[in-house]
Amino acid sequence: MKTLVTNPVLIKELKLRFRNLKSFTGILFYLIAMSIFVFGFIFLATSLTGSGFFRPDESFMLFSIMTYIQLGLILFITPALTAGTVSSEREKQTLNILLTTSQTSFQIIFGKMTSSIAFLLLMIVSGLPIYSLVFLYGGVSPSQLFFIFLFYLLTLLAIASIGVMLSTLIRKTIVAIIATYGAMIFMAGVTAFFLLISIQVSQMGSGAPSMSPMAHFWATINPPAVMLTLLQPPMQDQLQSLTMVPIPLWVGYTIFYLLLSVACIFLAVKKLRVNMNKYK
Amino acid sequence: MIETIGLTKKYGSFYALQDLNLVVEDSTVFGFVGANGAGKSTTFSILATLLQPTAGDAFINGISVTKNPQEVRRQIGYMPDFFGVYDQLKTEEYLDFYGASYGIKPKERAVLIPKLLELVNLEHKRYDYVDLLSRGMKQRLCLARALIHDPNILILDEPASGLDPRARVEMRDILRELKAMGKTILISSHILPELAEMCDSIGVIDNGKLIAQGSVHDIQAQLQSEKVLRVKVAGDTQAIIPFFEMDPFVSQIEDQREKNVIQFFYRGTEEEQMRLLQRAIEQKIPILSFAEEETDLEDVFMAITKGVEIG
Structure with a gap:
């Protein structure tokens, strides 16, 4: 914990980020957009029923939509915040000096990544009061909200790791950002497509579902699918009846993305500096 | 002491540096002279552990740059020919960040930073943003940064490049002061007479090869x-x-x-x-x-x- 607090790169990055007006305007616009959506939804729901009441099932629907919007936000913003962390230092010609200090490569990568994650967490946490409006109307348990936030944290970590790794491997920031968005599209879109294909393939012939580990795998690494099972636990049983694999999606999701994060961070740390002894 | 033994850097079939054998004794100033693209910055980058040599090795105070780069980083102060600064960071914070990067404790940094700013004549710019400093001030600040962990070896790649005459004179005065402090300095410059004034010895590099090495007078005598x-x-x-x-x-x-x-x-x-x-x-x-x-x-x-x- 002391290393975390005294990490010079982390402190410097946080200082620079929170001195930047763009950071605060970003959070402001995010909160304005969320507020407009939540109050608009409540207004529409109450005016359409004409009763002035907001039912718990509507409250849950609002919670679900907000949760997906926030996931979209994470998938959309994290690459932009992380994919330039190392490459922008290279472009600004500050990286070489940083690399000649006695900080380890892990300290540098960790500091860079943590500062980006901290900002995103601040953004998510700042939206909590608006999020909490759903508790006024019932239909959502605090534990469900807690697990959703753990899911966000893991997803953030995974995307941030991919972003930092690509930023280390690719020299130009713009290319690194595009590559990270490509990875996001694969995570959220291509895996969903493969999931549908795999289910169709498994149902070919008899028409009855047969065991399909591939379909289960694609569902496991697809964030919107896992989010759906967290919001609607019965969806987990339905998916299980299609793929015949009895492992909850969140288990595979946690293992896969933790391993992916570790692998990405490891690669970024390895590739940040040249291996001076490679030719020997 | 800085020593290179058969140091070579090859890109494909092109030799950026070929079999460089160089010795810079303790507490001396060694000038590295050569045209653009001769191999000066390549040598400096290898010594600063930023570039991997194709063959040979370099030693900083007897420590191999290829075998123990982390320790080498603690021994040297490196100033590259081109460098950037962080936006929205004040002069004092800039030095504080690098001080922390070398593991210097906050209390020590608080004492050290004013002294370094005084050395490079920037004490009046302590609370100014670094990106707003002039080129000459940034160069001096970068030199102060290279000194923050009190290294006994300084590797300075064209520290006076792009400076106006006044800034150049100021930089030269600071380097003289560092020489008087007993630092071992490896410096490159295309302003050759400036090197002649302050260097104990020089090395001339051309097309990646060291073609002359010795004291300024020795080399002149050889001519x-x-x-x-x-x-x-x-x-x-x-x-x-x-x-x-x-x-x-x-x-x-x-x-x-x-x-x-x-x-x-x-x-x-x-x-x-x-x-x-x-x-x-x-x-x-x-x-x-x-x-x-x-x-x-x-x-x-x-x-x-x-x-x-x-x-």
């Missing part, structure tokens, strides 16, 4: 075969030119008639030079002065890189 003689006479220079043209060791006579001076390259030994003077006196040439022209480092560099083989 004796190309020394320039300057003869001032009382009267017209036209009349004496045929006499000097007859000497087999004289070439490229330059007539500076308005000053009554002729200047030429002389390839003979000191004894032959003495006999030339005796003959001139015997011929009653009215010589007022007969002297060897001082060769500055610029001339040495130009001569060497034109292909004159040296020791």
